[in-house]
Amino acid sequence: QLSQRLALVADYLPKGAHFADIGSDHAYLPCFVCLNDPEARAVAGEVNQGPYDSAKNEVEKHKLEDRIDVRLGDGLGVVDPGEIKQVVIAGMGGPLIRDILEGGKDKLSEVNRIVVQPNIDARSLRRWFFQHDYTLVDETIVEESGHIYEILVAEKGDPSSCYHQQIIEKEMWLGPFLLEKKTEAFIQKCKEEWKKKQYIVKQMKRATSPDEEKLKQHQKEMEWLEEVLQ
């Protein structure tokens, strides 16, 4: 049984996908996709031996060796330029996913879709997409076992087309599609963020010489959250 989080990631792959799943761990995602779509093919990349072995076992268990190639290596280093059409990187921190994309930029020439699921700091990925001419085409947010996960889907295109000019900073932080959809999980996340910010601001105000710039930024972000929650 695939987690709801990974099932949602899988939903963003087209029929007949030929994708890389970087940091595949047990290769649950590529196995699920290939079992449900006879045309799909994948490269499952893993940097660590343990998860690499687990991925190999899972792929063999389903007899998918001819369609899922499990490779040991760092980030997008496991694929050749032009080899794959989609990239999935899920279940890691935003900055690590960003570093993997940055380090493997030369592998993305034929890639028509990138699906990322950062556990924290989705903003670092929205920024990276913006700076590298990718536009967001969708986002979703899901609550599972007490955690809230964001999924971002990007394609090559005018990077500013998914943002409103006046509130770009706010959207880059909270997500233009997530702000629009305003689902229960998103509201929940905003409430949690607001509480965190309130605590930070309180602590900062107590300090003898608080960083005024940072304080202002936190206060601005609290206002954005209040706009969502009102």
Ligand code: SAM
């Ligand atoms: N993608 C799966 C998911 O979403 O459930 C597994 C997530 S797991 C928490 C993160 C995996 O990424 C680990 O198995 C880890 O070994 C792998 N990983 C971390 N850094 C990596 C890198 N630079 N290249 C490839 N794999 C990496």
